[in-house]
Amino acid sequence: MLELGWKTPFLQEMPQYIEVAQTLPFDGVIFEVATPEDSRGLGWTLFGSTSVDKTLLKNAADQIAQIQWGRLTDNFLRINIYPADVDWFDDFDTLLDNLETAARFAHDIGFMGIMLDTEQYPGVNLFNYQQQKYRNKYRLKAYDAQAYLHGQQVMQAINRGFPGVTVLYTFGLTIGSQPQAPRDLAAHPYGLLMPFIEGMISAADDQTTLVDAFEGAYTYRDELQFLYAYKLIRGFTRDFYARNPQQYGRVVRAGFGLWLDHNDCDELGLQPTGCPPGFTPQTFEQAIQLALRYTDRYVWVYSEGLSWYTGEGIPENWKPALQSFFRS
Numbered sequence: 001m002l003e004l005g006w007k008t009p010f011l012q013e014m015p016q017y018i019e020v021a022q023t024l025p026f027d028g029v030i031f032e033v034a035t036p037e038d039s040r041g042l043g044w045t046l047f048g049s050t051s052v053d054k055t056l057l058k059n060a061a062d063q064i065a066q067i068q069w070g071r072l073t074d075n076f077l078r079i080n081i082y083p084a085d086v087d088w089f090d091d092f093d094t095l096l097d098n099l100e101t102a103a104r105f106a107h108d109i110g111f112m113g114i115m116l117d118t119e120q121y122p123g124v125n126l127f128n129y130q131q132q133k134y135r136n137k138y139r140l141k142a143y144d145a146q147a148y149l150h151g152q153q154v155m156q157a158i159n160r161g162f163p164g165v166t167v168l169y170t171f172g173l174t175i176g177s178q179p180q181a182p183r184d185l186a187a188h189p190y191g192l193l194m195p196f197i198e199g200m201i202s203a204a205d206d207q208t209t210l211v212d213a214f215e216g217a218y219t220y221r222d223e224l225q226f227l228y229a230y231k232l233i234r235g236f237t238r239d240f241y242a243r244n245p246q247q248y249g250r251v252v253r254a255g256f257g258l259w260l261d262h263n264d265c266d267e268l269g270l271q272p273t274g275c276p277p278g279f280t281p282q283t284f285e286q287a288i289q290l291a292l293r294y295t296d297r298y299v300w301v302y303s304e305g306l307s308w309y310t311g312e313g314i315p316e317n318w319k320p321a322l323q324s325f326f327r328s
Contacts, residue, residue, distance in 0.1 A: 001292075002028045002074065002300040004115070007307035010034035010041065012063045017309045021072060024308050025322070028074030030115045030168075030300065033060050043078040043117070046098040048085045057105045064109065074298075076168060077106040080117040084126040087133040088146035088192070096157040103161030113166035114158060115300075118193060119215070127193040129186045140186045147192040151199020155208075164207030168255060168298060170215040172197045173248075174232050177241035198243050204251045211255045211298055212237075218259035218302070221279070221287040226294040230254050234296075253296040258287055260303045261313070268305025270318050281321035 003026045009017050011031040021029070032041025035056055046052060069075065079102060086095060106114060118127075125131035127147075129140050138146075158165055175181065176194045185191030201210060212233045220226055233254040242248035261270050263278035271278040279287065291299040306313030314322065 001026050002030055002076065002298060003303075003308060004030040004078070004300055005303035005306070005308075007303070007305075007309070007312065008032070009309055012060050014064055015067060018067050018069075020309050022070045026072065026301075026308075028072050028076060028112060030076045030078050031111075032078050033057070041078070042102075043080050044082045046079050046102055047081050047095055048083040048098075049090075049094050051094055052098045052101050054101060057101065061105065061109055069110070074112040075110075076113055076115045076166075077102060077111055078115045078117060080121065081119070081126055082121055082124055084120075084124045086126075088126075088143055088150060089134050089138065092150055092153060096153055099154060100157040100161040103158040103165060105161075107162040107165070113162065113168070115213070116167055116169045118169050118171045118197075120189070125189075127190045127196070129191050132192075140191070143192055144185070144195045148195040148199040148202075151196040151201075152203035153199075154196075155200040155203040159203075159205045159208060163205055166209045166211065167200070168211045168213040168300070169197065170213055170257065172210075172212040172252075173237050173241055174212055174214065174216070174229075177237040178232065201242075201248055201251050202244060208251065209253055210251050211253045211296070213255040213257055213298060213300060215257045217256040217291065219262055219277075220256070220258070220291070221283045223290050226256065226290045229256065230294045255295050255298040255300070256291040257300050257302055258284075258291060260284065260301050261305045269313055270306065270315055281318055285321060 008029060008031070011033050032043050035042040035045060035053070038044040079099065086092060103114060120127060129135065129143055132143060158167065171190065171193060173194055175190050176185070176188065182188040185194065204210060214229055214233065217226065217229055233252070238245050238248045260279060261268060263271070263275035265275040267275065271280055288299070
């Protein structure tokens with residue numbers, strides 16, 4: 001079980017929270033590194049044309065050098081597809097150096113791997129062919145080939161820094177293989193994500209694992225939903241969609257994300273008044289048990305309005321439940 005959220009401490013802050021973290025029901029945390037370049041963290045600066053501050057990473061490593069991680073055996077470093085201020089036909093050298101540097105940092109501090117958040121946040125259209133800078137010059141086939149090539153290069157850069165890495169990605173080939181997905185990748189807003197992920201799969205070293213961490217499961221609570229998603233990741237996408245089914249089957253595993261405090265209202269928190277679509281303690285217990293039953297290894301819990309480390313935003317009726325749901 002992994003934790004990720006708006007109120008997750010930055011990596012450099014963990015010395016003051018590590019004792020609390022040992023009481024929480026997680027095996028790892030998906031961390032951001034604090035940086036003056038972006039208040040959200042270093043992961044929002046790496047996938048672009050500006051070089052990473054290697055001194056910042058060295059200082060961060062020094063700040064956590066004495067931490068005894070204890071039960072947190074499976075920590076991950078988050079990297080977003082952001083700012084993505086490059087086109088697939090632009091120079092990727094700085095971006096690739098950033099990813100190699102970040103992966104080496106994750107390796108050297110003893111992390112399990114990388115969380116590659118492939119969501120296109122506002123301002124990013126890297127995977128949308130209709131928004132590409134040179135679309136009038138290059139057709140989809142050429143962009144497909146470039147995305148595949150850069151997917152290979154990204155994986156190779158990460159493996160240079162972290163051989164045998166585990167990479168969780170939030171959206172992957174399953175976003176294109178689902179029945180409701182547009183068949184024409186030129187019309188799919190994530191059409192170029194598919195060749196990018198295929199390139200990563202093809203270039204992964206023998207010890208690397210790629211996990212389709214399936215953000216689409218955020219609100220799941222029924223067994224058939226998890227079973228369908230697992231078969232989509234491990235079966236249908238491999239057999240009927242992947243370019244190299246054998247390599248896909250060797251490298252890719254299934255995971256699930258759950259959004260703990262989701263709701264359909266403009267209000268953060270656990271099941272706010274009047275927002276029945278959100279989880280209750282009972283429905284979340286059901287969801288977490290099913291996710292753990294069907295995952296190959298990882299389930300990650302995302303939150304926005306609560307802090308596991310200070311108790312902020314956790315109502316009294318949720319506290320005993322949250323402490324017990326994840327215990328193995």
